Amino acid sequence: MALIVQKFGGTSVGNTDRIKNVARRVAEYRARGDKLVVVVSAMSGVTDGLIKLAKDITPLPSEREMDMLLATGEQQTIALTAIALHARDIPAVSMTGAQAGIVTDGVHTKAKIRNITPKQVHGFLNEGNVVIVAGFQGQTADGEITTLGRGGSDLTAIALAAALKADLCQIYTDVDGVYTADPRIVPDARKLDEIAYDEMLELAGAGAKVMQLRSVEFAKKFGVVFEVRSSLNDNPGTIVKEETRSMEDVVIRGVSLDKNQAKLTVVGIPDQPGRAARIFRSLGDATINVDMIVQSASHGAANASRATDISFTVDKPDLLKARKVLDALKPDLSFRDILTEDDIGKVSIVGVGMRSHTGIAGRMFEILGTQGINIDMISTSEIKISVVVQLAQGEQAVRALHQAFIS
Amino acid sequence: MALIVQKFGGTSVGNTDRIKNVARRVAEYRARGDKLVVVVSAMSGVTDGLIKLAKDITPLPSEREMDMLLATGEQQTIALTAIALHARDIPAVSMTGAQAGIVTDGVHTKAKIRNITPKQVHGFLNEGNVVIVAGFQGQTADGEITTLGRGGSDLTAIALAAALKADLCQIYTDVDGVYTADPRIVPDARKLDEIAYDEMLELAGAGAKVMQLRSVEFAKKFGVVFEVRSSLNDNPGTIVKEETRSMEDVVIRGVSLDKNQAKLTVVGIPDQPGRAARIFRSLGDATINVDMIVQSASHGAANASRATDISFTVDKPDLLKARKVLDALKPDLSFRDILTEDDIGKVSIVGVGMRSHTGIAGRMFEILGTQGINIDMISTSEIKISVVVQLAQGEQAVRALHQAFIS
Numbered sequence: 001m002a003l004i005v006q007k008f009g010g011t012s013v014g015n016t017d018r019i020k021n022v023a024r025r026v027a028e029y030r031a032r033g034d035k036l037v038v039v040v041s042a043m044s045g046v047t048d049g050l051i052k053l054a055k056d057i058t059p060l061p062s063e064r065e066m067d068m069l070l071a072t073g074e075q076q077t078i079a080l081t082a083i084a085l086h087a088r089d090i091p092a093v094s095m096t097g098a099q100a101g102i103v104t105d106g107v108h109t110k111a112k113i114r115n116i117t118p119k120q121v122h123g124f125l126n127e128g129n130v131v132i133v134a135g136f137q138g139q140t141a142d143g144e145i146t147t148l149g150r151g152g153s154d155l156t157a158i159a160l161a162a163a164l165k166a167d168l169c170q171i172y173t174d175v176d177g178v179y180t181a182d183p184r185i186v187p188d189a190r191k192l193d194e195i196a197y198d199e200m201l202e203l204a205g206a207g208a209k210v211m212q213l214r215s216v217e218f219a220k221k222f223g224v225v226f227e228v229r230s231s232l233n234d235n236p237g238t239i240v241k242e243e244t245r246s247m248e249d250v251v252i253r254g255v256s257l258d259k260n261q262a263k264l265t266v267v268g269i270p271d272q273p274g275r276a277a278r279i280f281r282s283l284g285d286a287t288i289n290v291d292m293i294v295q296s297a298s299h300g301a302a303n304a305s306r307a308t309d310i311s312f313t314v315d316k317p318d319l320l321k322a323r324k325v326l327d328a329l330k331p332d333l334s335f336r337d338i339l340t341e342d343d344i345g346k347v348s349i350v351g352v353g354m355r356s357h358t359g360i361a362g363r364m365f366e367i368l369g370t371q372g373i374n375i376d377m378i379s380t381s382e383i384k385i386s387v388v389v390q391l392a393q394g395e396q397a398v399r400a401l402h403q404a405f406i407s
Numbered sequence: 408m409a410l411i412v413q414k415f416g417g418t419s420v421g422n423t424d425r426i427k428n429v430a431r432r433v434a435e436y437r438a439r440g441d442k443l444v445v446v447v448s449a450m451s452g453v454t455d456g457l458i459k460l461a462k463d464i465t466p467l468p469s470e471r472e473m474d475m476l477l478a479t480g481e482q483q484t485i486a487l488t489a490i491a492l493h494a495r496d497i498p499a500v501s502m503t504g505a506q507a508g509i510v511t512d513g514v515h516t517k518a519k520i521r522n523i524t525p526k527q528v529h530g531f532l533n534e535g536n537v538v539i540v541a542g543f544q545g546q547t548a549d550g551e552i553t554t555l556g557r558g559g560s561d562l563t564a565i566a567l568a569a570a571l572k573a574d575l576c577q578i579y580t581d582v583d584g585v586y587t588a589d590p591r592i593v594p595d596a597r598k599l600d601e602i603a604y605d606e607m608l609e610l611a612g613a614g615a616k617v618m619q620l621r622s623v624e625f626a627k628k629f630g631v632v633f634e635v636r637s638s639l640n641d642n643p644g645t646i647v648k649e650e651t652r653s654m655e656d657v658v659i660r661g662v663s664l665d666k667n668q669a670k671l672t673v674v675g676i677p678d679q680p681g682r683a684a685r686i687f688r689s690l691g692d693a694t695i696n697v698d699m700i701v702q703s704a705s706h707g708a709a710n711a712s713r714a715t716d717i718s719f720t721v722d723k724p725d726l727l728k729a730r731k732v733l734d735a736l737k738p739d740l741s742f743r744d745i746l747t748e749d750d751i752g753k754v755s756i757v758g759v760g761m762r763s764h765t766g767i768a769g770r771m772f773e774i775l776g777t778q779g780i781n782i783d784m785i786s787t788s789e790i791k792i793s794v795v796v797q798l799a800q801g802e803q804a805v806r807a808l809h810q811a812f813i814s
Contacts, residue, residue: 016463053487056423058494065493068501069486072479079476080460086472087465094475099550120550143506143527 002167003035003125007135007157010044011174012231013077016084019043022231023084025172026130030090035125037164039135039157040081042073063108067137067147071097074134074153081132092130095121097137098145101163102156104138110149111138113218116163133160151212158215162222169224171211172231177238178203178210181255185395186402192253193236196243196352199253202384206348207258216240243352251353251360252405257398258346259391261291262319263311263377266326268336271306275333279310279326286325288318292346292379292388307336311377313388316342344376345394348386349401361385364401371400409574410442410532414542414564417451418581419638420484423491426450429638430491432579433537437497442532444571446542446564447488449480470515474544474554478504481541481560488539499537502528504544505552508570509563511545517556518545520625523570540567558619565622569629576631578618579638584645585610585617588662592802593809599660600643603650603759606660609791613755614665623647650759658760658767659812664805665753666798668698669726670718670784673733675743678713682740686717686733693732695725699753699786699793714743718784720795723749751783752801755793756808768792771808778807 006026013019022038029036050069054061061069078094085092101118104111124131135153138146148155154171161169178200181189195203197220204213210228219226219240229237247253269275276295283290296309314322319342326338354360361378364385368375373396377388389397413433420426429445436443457476461468468476485501492499508525511518531538542560545553555562561578568576585607588596602610604627611620617635626633626647636644654660676682683702690697703716721729726749733745761767768785771792775782780803784795796804 016460020464050483053423053483054490057427057487057491061490062493065486065489065501068489068503069483072482075479075482076457076460076476079472080464082472082475083461083468084464086469094472096475096552145503 001033003164004029005037005157005161005166005169007039007153008172008231010041012172013040014044019080019084022081023088026085027088027090036130037160038130038132039153040077041135041153043077046073067108067145070147071137071145074136078132078134085130090130091128092132093124094132096134098139100133102138103141104146106140106144108146111146113138113159116159118163151215154211154215155218158219158224158226161224169226171226171228173228176230176235177228180406181398181402185398188407192238194239194241195253196247197240198383199350199352200240202350203254203256206256206386208256248353248356250351251357252349252351254350255398255401256348257394260316261313261344261346262316262342263313263344264322265309265311265339266335267309267339268307269310270334271308276310278333282325282329283322286321288314288322290314292377294377343391344388345391346386346388347394347397348384349405350384352383354383367400367404368397371396373397408440410571411436412444412564412568412573412576414446414560415579415638417448419579420447421451426487426491429488430495434495434497443537444567445537445539446560447484448542448560450484453480474515474552477554478544478552481543485539485541492537497537498535499539500531501539503541505546507540509545510548511553513547513551515553518553520545520566523566525570558622561618561622562625565626565631565633568631576633578633578635580635583637583642584635587813588805588809592805595814599645601646601648602660603654604647605790606757606759607647609757610661610663613663613793615663655760655763657758658764659756659758661757662805662809663755664801667723668720668751668753669723669749670720670751671729672716672718672746673742674716674746675714676717677741678715683717685740689732689736690729693728695721695729697721699784701784750798751795752798753793753795754801754804755791756812757791759790761790774807774811775804778803780804
């Protein structure tokens with residue numbers, strides 16, 4: 001008899017028929033004798049509807065009150081899911097995040113989980129119930145309702161699995177698992193049976209949209225083995241777990257394309273200490289995430305006139321905001337110009353096998369070269385190599401790399 | 408500086424414009440320097456929508472889960488109301504029933520308030536906030552979410568006013584206050600400036616639909632003075648409070664018509680001890696409320712064949728259910744027949760002045776007699792006289808009594 005935490009996202013519980021379908025799946029596991037904790041998101045559309053109501057009143061509603069408002073979405077789903085299980089004669093109780101003992105810090109709309117005291121969850125489980133927990137939410141030690149921000153329901157599931165010492169955590173989603181590449185780009189992409197936390201992290205950071213980074217980070221930190229699988233069929237999914245030695249035999253686990261980046265180049269920055277730091281601190285203050293950074297060699301002859309160019313990428317929606325931050329800095333830092341480019345793609349290859357295999361970067365550049373694909377920026381980590389190419393060539397690059405490294 | 412509890416029902420917060428309007432009104436009181444606690448219901452339509460979702464899944468959803476589901480309605484309104492106050496630069500915090508310290512018993516969907524520990528409400532008030540509390544809900548000592556059933560938001564407001572020792576409790580609704588009669592029936596009905604708890608109770612019990620009985624009972628028990636007034640205008644409403652000596656000068660405070668009653672007559676019950684008790688116990692077990700009861704004189708000559716008739720009224724929607732209960736008893740109690748009648752109206756006159764004025768019943772019957780209105784059943788309390796008449800003559804009776812006793 002295993003203890004399993006199952007998480008179903010907003011699409012999987014998007015209407016009462018789908019909620020009944022979740023109940024059917026939960027019933028199957030229960031029939032095997034498993035103990036089950038089910039984490040659900042708000043029904044798709046509900047959260048957006050609530051946000052619209054708040055914005056009808058004022059464009060910038062208070063974050064505390066948005067948490068109060070949005071937490072109702074998951075609370076509705078847990079009740080309906082419990083009701084759907086009752087309709088199958090399965091004892092079930094719903095619990096809000098607060099009731100399930102999920103204690104967070106007080107940073108409304110993006111709270112961090114401080115600790116979980118799942119005493120009541122254990123109690124209900126031991127009485128033979130399926131326990132349905134509202135994802136995405138918790139409460140502070142003072143009893144204030146908080147939400148965990150994007151991907152929060154995944155985090156609830158993984159954190160609960162850790163606190164309950166669950167045997168398995170299943171993240172049900174609308175894809176079959178983690179693929180070697182986006183099947184829409186690479187038709188012969190394969191579903192992976194397993195992937196290491198670090199690989200999953202690098203892929204998520206490289207634009208593969210299966211899960212938010214911090215849920216994977218949390219799972220890695222607490223050693224929670226989880227499975228990403230489809231709520232639409234019964235296929236086994238992808239197990240995400242700590243790296244094993246055999247994983248290193250595979251050099252490249254996956255190839256990804258991130259189309260959501262834009263590039264800015266600050267031209268002619270006087271080459272004096274602290275100027276680059278000023279730029280990135282100002283961007284950070286404006287909560288703009290900077291991804292890749294490349295500084296070109298200084299040019300100019302005399303010391304005083306030496307200048308450098310710095311290119312970096314940001315999320316495309318932040319491009320305008322970043323441009324404004326730089327404009328404001330111009331008088332002070334006296335650089336020459338700002339160039340922006342938003343038709344770029346970041347192509348990444350990821351694999352823990354890179355650690356023990358050499359020459360991967362060279363092979364990657366060679367492959368792209370034979371395809372006539374120009375590389376604009378490069379960044380590497382221990383288990384990832386990313387390059388920026390023209391957006392129009394992004395998919396071609398992914399296909400060529402998948403063909404060479406994986407197929 | 409007064410502490411005022413204001414309650415706004417579902418219609419008053421039915422959309423974001425109305426919520427803004429509530430905020431405008433709250434702002435006016437705040438500008439006078441009052442401390443404010445605002446109790447709100449779910450936006451009209453929200454609760455029904457949630458019930459429909461649950462019934463889509465199963466016809467008889469669990470009451471615990473219905474509480475979990477429905478409590479979200481008020482939680483949404485409190486957040487939106489706080490946001491609307493923020494938009495007016497008024498500091499405000501929302502609180503669920505649980506957060507406001509409303510502790511109930513565990514009878515889901517119709518919980519009773521056990522006690523209120525409004526420590527956090529006081530805390531937020533003292534920090535200068537308007538405190539917005541979700542009506543209709545509470546939690547048990549174990550942290551289970553409960554709802555208070557029909558009229559629950561009024562009860563929340565009155566109970567909070569008691570616990571906070573508020574100077575005034577205002578119940579905002581869609582009528583201007585309590586009237587001497589329904590203005591749709593009696594065009595010259597007057598709004599009352601004040602009314603005694605007992606009168607309000609008798610009127611509510613007699614079909615005047617301003618408020619649920621138990622909220623008035625609670626107010627009476629804890630001496631909470633409250634005002635029933637309109638959320639659509641700024642007219643003063645009706646103050647409901649403990650009886651004062653001057654109130655006795657008015658013999659009849661109001662006249663009401665209850666069209667929602669039906670009458671059953673059990674004919675020919677053998678006149679033996681306990682048979683009537685059996686009938687009303689069985690009806691009670693089936694949660695059918697019996698209002699008026701009239702037992703006719705026994706008839707028949709010999710002891711063995713003496714029999715009696717019993718007539719009583721129930722809420723019209725319960726007529727069929729009551730009939731079934733009686734049918735089931737028939738073999739056992741061996742009465743002769745069951746007659747039902749649903750075209751009746753209960754006409755009541757109410758006033759604490761009856762205590763010190765005699766002959767009111769006689770005058771009432773006389774007035775109805777001169778109108779050619781036949782009286783079918785009579786019941787009296789210390790401050791109320793009710794008669795059952797033909798439904799078609801009900802409004803005529805109300806007008807005649809209002810004309811004679813009040814105008």
